[in-house]
Amino acid sequence: MRTPGSDAAADKDAEPFVEVDPTGRYGRYGDLLGAGAVKKVYRGFDQEEGIEVAWNQVRLRCFLEDPAMLDRLYAEVRLLRSLRHDNIIALYKVWTDEKAGTLNFITEICTSGNLRDYRNRHRHVSLKALKKWARQILIGLDYLHSHDPCVIHRDLNCSNIFINGNVGQLKIGDLGLATIVGKSHSAHSILGTPEFMAPELYEENYTEQVDIYSFGLCVLELVTLETPYNECDSVAKIYRKVTAGLRPATMAKVRDPDVRAFIERCLGAPRARPSAAELLKDPFFHGLDNDDNINSGAPQAYP
Structure with missing residues (x-):
């Protein structure tokens, strides 16, 4: 039996999300898995499937004066969405956060890195x-x-x-x-x-x-x-x-x-x-x- 305040205590102990996707399914943690010239990759969580994922994030304002780079980023997302193979990283979801100025896409995560x-x-x-x-x-x-x-x-x-x-x-x-x-x-x-x-x-x-x-x-x-x-x-x-x-x-x-x-x-x-x-x-x-x-x-x- 839960005691009063036990839910609040559990929430306090839970690892907090830094942000969630528009549907509320995916949450992003603060820890960085990797960073490149174009994007940062954070650890994320798929609450529907109960699995960890990779949350890829690109700050679009960095490339507003570089339309070719933006085209390449969107091309990667379109490409990933069309590919399904055990030896290719899978893409689960993609969206643009207009307010934050970011392109976000969720991919599968490999537990041991590169x-x-x-x-x-x-x-x-x-x-x-x-x-x-x-x-x-x-x-x-x-x-x-x-x-x-x-x-x-x-x-x-x-x-x-x-x-x-x-x-x-x-x-x-x-x-x-x-x-x-x-x-x-x-x-x-x-x-x-x-x-x-x-x-x-x-x-x-x-x-x-x-x-x-x-x-x-x-x-x-x-x-x-x-x-x-x-x-x-x-x-x-x-x-x-x-x-x-x-x-x-x-x-x-x-x-x-x-x-x-x-x-x-x-x-x-x-x-x-x-x-x-x-x-x-x-x-x-x-x-x-x-x-x-x-x-x-x-x-x-x-x-």
């Missing part, structure tokens, strides 16, 4: 586990690239891939730089993270194969625990090495010849690069069971 931070926290991981992660990224890319119309991520790197560490499930996120292309599968603008950008991106004429190049560098980072081209101290030096076809210095640290050959396939000339679907059939993944997409790896350490 793959870069997760890998750095867990430095002893089996090659089998790394292969499972790599395969999930490819499955997500294959979905994007075979989507009608084709979707090119253009900014794939380990900080834009998220993980539920308890089950080892990966999800590609941060599709803010993604572009939808027609039947020609070609795009023409320079966007991305310099260390992970394929050489043809700088030439402003490329296809979804730029994501395969970035994927190869993600695998390299997962194996070596170092960001590609960390030997370069400026974007200009990265540009010169990439456009000259010079590999990151960390390639020398890849001891396993099969791993090295797999990465090299991903970093080849655009027309020589396999598609995500072709890479999924690569002998590199032989020996993994179908249910190994989600389960964790064997105990032996790698690298």
Whole structure:
């Protein structure tokens, strides 16, 4: 039996929402999960389903004089709403708060954060586990690239891939730089993270194969625990090495010849690069069971 004042005491002890969405379903907590140049991501809660979510918030007044950026933000939201896949971050709701001047959208949350931070926290991981992660990224890319119309991520790197560490499930996120292309599968603008950008991106004429190049560098980072081209101290030096076809210095640290050959396939000339679907059939993944997409790896350490 509740005593008088017990409800008030319970409310006082409850973690308070900083704000709620117009329907009252989603609440935002004050703690920040991440922040980028464009948006901040807070921990949120879906009161209808009883699950934690990510509350993404963009202050629109920061971009009132940059209509191209605003268009890109709304494009991300429209894009996310059209995508449904186990290896792609799902969008649940979106709305604009005119009074606060914010664009808000609720997405699913990955309990263990991004793959870069997760890998750095867990430095002893089996090659089998790394292969499972790599395969999930490819499955997500294959979905994007075979989507009608084709979707090119253009900014794939380990900080834009998220993980539920308890089950080892990966999800590609941060599709803010993604572009939808027609039947020609070609795009023409320079966007991305310099260390992970394929050489043809700088030439402003490329296809979804730029994501395969970035994927190869993600695998390299997962194996070596170092960001590609960390030997370069400026974007200009990265540009010169990439456009000259010079590999990151960390390639020398890849001891396993099969791993090295797999990465090299991903970093080849655009027309020589396999598609995500072709890479999924690569002998590199032989020996993994179908249910190994989600389960964790064997105990032996790698690298």
